[in-house]
Amino acid sequence: MKKSTTAVVSMIMASVLLAACGNNNNANTGNKTTSNAGGTNAPASEAPAAGNTSADKDISGTITFLTNRTDMIGKEYDDYAKRFKEKYPNAEIKFEAITDLDKTTKIRMSSGDFPDVVLIPTIPNSDLPNYFAPLDDLGLTDNIYFKDFKSYEGKLYGISVGATTTGIVYNKKAFADAGITELPKTLDEFYAACEKLKVKGIVPLASNFKDQWPLYPWASEIPTSIAGNPNLNNERINSDEPFQMDNAYGQGMSIIRTMYEKGYLEADVNSTNWEQSKKDVASGKFAMFMLGNWVIPQVVSSGTTSDNVGFFPLPYDNTGTVNVTLAPDWAYGVNKDSKHLETAKAFVKWMLEDSGFDEFAGFIPVIKDKEAAVPQLQEFKSFNPVTLEAVPDDAQVTDVVNKAQITKEALVQEFVLAKDPQTILDKYNKAWAKAKKDVAK
Known part of the structure; x- marks a missing residue:
């Protein structure tokens, strides 16, 4: 893609999600969707x-x-x-x-x-x-x-x-059955909610680990939010070792690794199924997805009602404040x-x-002054997140990623399952540095 000329953090939640929460009674809940783009x-x-x-x-x-x-x-x-x-x-x-x-x-x-x-x-x-x-x-x-x-x-x-933003799509009845009376606003509170769900016999998070692609937020949107920097992925070009345990990438992937270690994901992460997971979240067998707002209508059409599905930002630390990304x-x-x-x-x-394609897909309209009809965005907005509008990928960074053959979802898989996650970061840093050098020639 064309290199962005700016890397500006756009604090536009007031204009984006306020518009996105209009017409709350118009959400279409009767049409089935099967992919991550949609219509109404x-x-x-x-x-x-x-x-x-x-x-x-x-x-x-x-x-x-x-x-x-x-x-x-x-x-x-x-x-x-x-x-x-x-x-x-x-x-x-x-x-x-x-x-x-x-x-x-x-x-x-x-x-x-x-x-x-x-x-x-x-x-x-x-x-x-x-x-x-x-x-x-x-x-x-x-x-x-x-x-x-x-x-x-x-x-x-x-x-x-x-447009999409990423967060926790959840089954309200599952939360109520587990005795969760308030939505978590810190990472510790989020883990505590997961423990209550697990004790109740409800799988806290549908990771779709085997399908791989649903893991993308843990290596992109969440690190970007943690860093508070929409240009984070492009700025990797300035380092030979962009993946570190103590930076935004390591911190983001460590959350899902912790959830795996505590038994908050599927019992067998290597036999997950995307289509079935939507039905399981709809039924309350599973409680949550960590995905974009586009999945909301898909959960609804998989066997529940719109008012039983909620949406809130993932609290990735204990500060009580949160950044979220807005992506195309x-x-x-x-x-x-x-x-x-x-x-x-x-x-x-x-x-x-x-x-009306926006509504069917669960999208935030890309036209800035057009109101969306996805009611769950009102709940999301109530957390007062700071919105980071995504920037285009730097062409040189894309060349390095391709040369190094880095698939971010595969990185998450390896990081989560490794005995020592640092060895996985070392492996990817080595591939990154070599590819960066080759591209620069």
Whole structure:
């Protein structure tokens, strides 16, 4: 990605989560989701009348959107197609869903034949103009989060589908059954709550250890929060030994290691299952996830009610104050060679403004002044966390990570299971230093 020109801690919780907590009674709890990006059904009556302006006449033809939401095919996407056509009678949208989004999209882009609208894969920002059309003319550039993430040389090529913050998603009845009357605000209180759950026969945290990818917060979001520095991962480039037991990385991973040692995770962490874990949290067999707000509607749709699911920041120390990160999801991109370029751009704007995709996914809207409808964010906000808005990855850091073949979730796995976690940090520091030297040549 393009190197960020700033590394500013944005204390924007008042504006972000206050907006994110509006319309609390509108959360959609009836639709099942199966991945970590989502959408919702807003009433068709909210769409403005179509075909009344000269600009609408340019919105015509059939376009295709390539998505990872296989679960929405034949359901929510049918409704989206209908409502988009109601707004733009001369246009049609088709949906193609794939599972291995990043790899498949790259292959199709390299062939020169890819759909009108895609979720931008992991390519350098310098390559964005080769494939995608600028989106600055949508009029959203100055009113969105993460505008630098998919920009190059001052032009915007991608807009995130939504924003997420990371915390503890929990089953309220499980907490009540365990005698937890107040939510923990310090790390000691958090461990004490876990012990009460364990004694009651409730698994405190669904780690999904074997699936690996759900471990990402422990090596990224939590260290960033502990350091109070959204540029923490980029600043690794200044060190040959960025992973230390006594810095933010070691401290963050030590929390889940402690939970493993105390028996607060699944009985067999090597046989966990993501889909089943959502049902187990919904039923109260498991009490918590440590993930983003996007998982809230997925827990609800797995067998419980919205008012039984809560959300609070992880108290990673005993100060009683907490930082949280605000991070982007996949970003919409428009094929620069689309035969219906204006229609493709109109669809991206419609998805952000009118579709209701944010609510279904449990996202904080990426449009700054748009209210979200996820009620659990009000509870999260009541803890008065300081929000750190994520910054783009430094291209050189990405090169080092790739050269060293570092997978942060694998690092967490090894750290947790090791007899001596320092040996794991030494191993990764050695790989980091070598890769850093090679990249610098």
